Amino acid sequence: MYRVLYRKYRPRYFADVIGQPQVTDTLKNELRNDRIAHAYLFTGSRGTGKTTCSKILAKAVNCLSPENGDPCGRCEICRGIDDGSVLDVVEIDAASNNGVDDIRTLREEAAFTPANAKYRVYIIDEVHMLSIGAFNALLKTLEEPPEHVVFILATTEVHKLPATILSRCQRFDFHRISPKDIADRLKYVCQCENTEIDDNAALLLAGIADGAMRDALSLLDQCMGKGDRITETIVRQTAGLADKSHLIAITDAIIKKDSAAAVEIVDQLYSQSKEMLRLCDELTAHFRELMLIKSVKKPRDIIVMSDEDYSKANDQALALPMREVVAVIDSLQRAAEKMTRGANRRIEMEMTLVHLCTSVSPGSIDPAIEGRVAALERAVSALKRTPASVNTQTSNAPAPPVMVNKPSADKMEELRKNAVPFKEWPEVIEEIRKTSKTIAAGFDGSRAFLSGKYLLIDSQREICYELLRKSSQRDSVRNAVKMITGNDYKLGRYSYPDEVKSDDALTGLITDLKAAGVSVDEKR
Ligand SMILES: Nc1ncnc2c1ncn2[C@@H]1O[C@H](COP(=O)(O)OP(=O)(O)OP(=O)(O)O)[C@@H](O)[C@H]1O
Ligand SMILES: [Mg+2]
Ligand SMILES: [Zn+2]
Structure with a gap:
């Protein structure tokens, strides 16, 4: 007959109980000195040894030849308790015997002296389940317990016990085991x-x-x-654990401020039916671990991870300043809260990651990126100063193209020349918002132009082009455009500032342009 491991390996001596010295050492010491209380209360989280220790204690107080506070396990009483033939040790499951009558019966019985053993021991497991009436009945016995009776009460929920009961018991707290x-x-x-x-x-x-x-x-x-x-x-x-690689990858994306990569990983996980709230919680736990690595003296001892994952996590912890780690945990916790309150989980997850990838706190920013951002800003303001050269229909005239980085000379030039402002662009963005707030948010504040078969997008924020790197996201923009205009357009970029010409954020767009027969000078 197969016995489940946790039954088979239930400790039979205090010495085998692990991780609870505050309980086992104290009890053994008291037993050695024959100081036996009338009521014990064992509390603490589940599966930590409360029931186990109750059984050992029941034997230890009755054992004929106890060894250093532990029951011998061999005498007739020990064996009798194990096989149930010694009736003086009674286990009561308060979950199913919780009424006044159950406790009254117990009290009547308790008045009799034990049949075989020295003590009648009542183990009342899950004692918090007793009814108020039953508690009161029990209290009477605890107030004046017969000499030969020992009560052992066990519960995970000590806060549900009346103070009157608590005050009559010797209390032992079982800890989570390390x-x-x-x-x-x-x-x-x-x-x-x-x-x-x-x-x-x-x-x-x-x-x-x-x-x-x-x-x-x-x-x-x-x-x-x-x-x-x-x-x-x-x-x-x-x-059923997902391995940690996706958490590590998302964290890398956050560190590199690569929102496209982060969103892509989320999309992949989503298509593999990953629950988004769970992902959010796992990611929070991962950042909590990064926080521990940064703050605790010997983090390796308390963090449960393979060596391989740990070394990656350690690198990530080094790459992030503490306040960013804390800020990420904060954002993720808020996202989880919104998710439980009914927000669209996928959108919430994506938005949070895009936000985490774009909000660069000053001071933590890589000097190389800082330089690039400054150059971009210069390019943008140059763009604004150049006089209009396109046929605009609104007073809110768009800035004309600036040949900061002209990808394919003539054709691109021609496209821009023929470009007219696309007034319905804000409607397109609203249309996109219906399916993805994340993508839509990326285009907020951008403008667009139509030129032949092309829709050219102009944004001061690189995030907008990064979103277009992914074909599914490009498609959702194209679809929205089609919804509004009834036409298919190829997506392009209105201007290419020098500073980002080699950025692979552009690769997708360059590919689009090439596919349309526009020759693109990628070297420039
Ligand atoms: N401290 C421990 N040392 C060794 N094994 C333990 C310990 N705690 C629990 N176990 C193992 O777990 C099993 C269940 O433990 P036990 O029934 O004592 O937990 P409990 O604290 O009473 O939990 P619950 O609150 O769920 O009733 C035991 O049979 C044993 O195999
Ligand atoms: Mg138990
Ligand atoms: Zn014994």
Whole structure:
């Protein structure tokens, strides 16, 4: 018969209980000195050893030959408690026996002296589930407990207990177990089960379990079904974890301020049915880890990651100033909040990333980019000063083309010459907004011109051209244009400032122009 691991490896001695010395050392010490309380309260998060320690304690107070505070496990009482033949240890699940009558019965029984053992022990698990009436009935017994009775109350939700109960118990708080302790225990269990487990797999498992040994063992159980050797990959697959590479890639995009790349990764994940809120949470967790790497003395000990991921995360942490890390966490948390309140999750995720990629805080900006931005600004103001040369129909006349970087000489020149302002452009942007706020936001403040088969976009913000790098985004712009004008247009750039001529943000547009037979001088 197969027994699930967490039952099979339930510690039978305090010495085997890991990560709770504040409980086990104290209890052993009291037991050695024969100082036994009448009521114990075990609280703390799930799967950390409360029920386990209740059972050990029930045996320890009754064992015929206790060893250093631990039950011997071999005497007739220990064995009798294990196999249920000693009836003096009673386990009550308060979730299903929570009424006044249940506790009254218990009180009547408790008055009798134990049959075999020294103490009658009542383990009341999930004690927070008792009704008010049951609590009151229990309180009466706790106030004047018979000499031979020990109560052990266990709960994850101590705040639900009345203060009157709390004040009558000796309280023990069980802590979340550290990843390292969990990993060591997992390795021990694997050894007993003749299964190999990689160090980083054990650590990853421990991290997922988030302090709960039961969860760690349940997951280990599932992993064991998949092969003789447990690797990080098996753990990831079993736990349904996406690997971290996408988080690392998005973070790289944020560091490089490459919004197109960030949006592209999100689109890919979206098409793989990745839940956007989950992605947002994972990314927040990743930045929290970067924050820890930056602020904690020995971050490697507390961060659960493979060595490979860790070294990348470490580089990223170095590349970002603390206040940016904090700002990103802040933005992501706000995005998650909006998502839970019903905002379109994909749009929210995209907008947040575009925002994070475009908002460059002064001081943290790469001097090379700074130079480029300054040059761009000069080019733009030159563009504004040049007198109009196109046939404009509105008083809000567009600036004429400036040959900062003329990609293909004559043809491009001709296109610009024939360009007329495209007055419906704001409507197109609104049309785009219906399907993607992110893309639409990229075009805010831009203008457009029509010239033959071309629609030439003019924007002071590079983000606008970066968005067009991706064909699906170009398509959504083209579709919107078609909706409004009824015609298909090829998209082009109205002007090419020198400073960005080699930027691959332009590659897509250059390709478009080439496809249309415009010869593009890429060397320039
Ligand atoms: N501190 C620990 N040391 C070793 N194993 C542990 C520890 N805590 C939990 N376990 C493992 O997890 C299983 C479940 O633990 P236990 O039932 O004691 O948790 P609990 O704290 O009572 O959780 P819950 O609040 O969910 O009832 C045990 O059978 C054991 O295998
Ligand atoms: Mg329990
Ligand atoms: Zn014993």
